[in-house]
Amino acid sequence: MDWNRKSWKKVDQGRLEREDFDAGPTNLDEIEPGLWIGNLTAATDLEELAKIHCNYILTVDSCPLPRNISLLPGIKTMFIQVTDMNKEDLLSHFESAFEFIEEARENGVVLVHCYFGVSRSSTIVIAYLMKKFKISYDEAFERAKSKRKFVSPNAGFESQLRLYEKMGFTIDKTFLHYRLFKLNVAAAKVMQVKILPIEHMDVVKDDPALITVKPDPLVYRCIKCRRVVACVSNLLPHVRGRRMSWKKLEPSDSQEFCTLIYFIEPIAWMKSAMHSEQGKLNCPKCNSKLGSFSWTMGCQCPCGSKVSPAFYLVPSKVEWSNFVKNVQVTL
Template sequence: MSSLGASKKTSAREKESELLEREDFDAGPSNLDCIEPGLWLVTDIPSEDLLSHFEHTSEFIRTGQEQGAVLVHCYFGVSRSATVVIAYIMKKYELSFEDAFERVKSRRRFVGPNPGFTSQLHLYETMKWQVDKANVQFRMYRLHVAATQVKKVKILPQNCMDVVKSDPSLITVKPEPLVYRCRKCRRIVASASNLLPHIPKERPSWTDKKWSTEDREAMMLCSETYFVEPLAWMSSVTQSLQGKIHCPKCKSKLGSFSWIMGCQCPCGSKISPAFYLVPSKVEWSNMVQNVQVTV
């Protein structure tokens, strides 16, 4: 056999060795890899919200390692379980997604989080290895997850109720200094922190890291429409796909919402899902009145 022929045959063998084989997909104890002492990953079905559970899974793995060993598994051990393990390695060693991915991949060569899980891991890194529920990017992400669920079951499921924020008119010890009121009856309908920003002609995405930066004031944000998170006083948002938003006090129409179709702002930006207040129907105020007096 010529050296060229032998070289081609060797190259073909090497390529075959890199391919997943049937035994790699058989869920069972015969196919697992030790990522580090006391942490094992097994032989996945993507498109799930894993990010919201990273704190719990990381604590579970940490505790398990201290007591002995932990086996992390899904169907194939390629995407879902690998994502959970990578998130744990990121948090434990404060690593970037890329560095943690390479560390896990060096021990189990065919791990490969799907694009959705990869984006979740990048956001986890942006939030400094913790789930920051106040982070705008994370709030956008949870709305995206909730909208996906609403499309399936036609109502907001219980496990997504966290996207509905508390009524900003409730008495509180530390009220926000800037609020939005119904222009007709002056009832508080939103706080400044409930607003979800967007840039003219640009469709905002939870995967865009710029929403997690502290320098959003330097951005040319649109104010032609006030897009907000769903709020507890918006009674129909948990039971309907879309509808009108009315002031809970005087019943004036303040805006609309849509989980599926979204809404296009006059600036040209398409927002989905969308919960918006029309600027002419509300007014902003820094007169704090919803404060609880403490002695």
């Protein structure tokens, strides 16, 4: 991890920038024509940048490049702010990084770097190779490793790359394991700051009772007042006795799915879930208790399956319906 920086300063609305650093001697390798991986020192070595004719730099680090590099004429930069931690979300940046690298290779040479040029930069380049050549994670890893011995994504990034492969080298927001991944990333932030940060509000789904354009016809209603509280598409199905994890990508027989508890995604009507770590889920119309949630502790289903984070409805408190009106009064 990158904890040996000597000093920092805050600039540009809280972003961090180095005043000095020590990432070791210049170190970089060409993975594909016009595509290099290197460390921070390489990205700030003007002589080396000129030597490889670099005119694009993609920084994957905790803070951006020094201004004497980022403001150089003739060099286009991109900054992805992540630390080298297993729970960091690098997957969400794969598509924009791919587009940047494609543009760079069409117009010159790109250096992708992190602090040491080992984990984060390698992850971005491996994702690029997977999408570019439609190859598996293992193939892309070996392809990059054959050109740079330091290539080594951390365990969390490797799992994200395998998920990217499973989604067909794109971001499929409807894919179950991607939805679970995003929830886990959000939960890690909730553990730190005790509320759901605004940058992770994308995990909260629209209130199905307020959707008037192409509403999901398969819904769950409060059994007391019949207010729509969830769509079938909000369900996070789990297998009996098996821990739910976004990292386990093996397919399961749908007949094994448990219905003792309905685990769902957080939905906009769950106001308390945005401002606390755990609590009850009450019907937004009649206030009847429907279930509970926990970002940090999760929940264990009676079948033995552990789900974390967990947002669940008790089956006896809701009823399934195959019809929903275009407009429903929810006050």
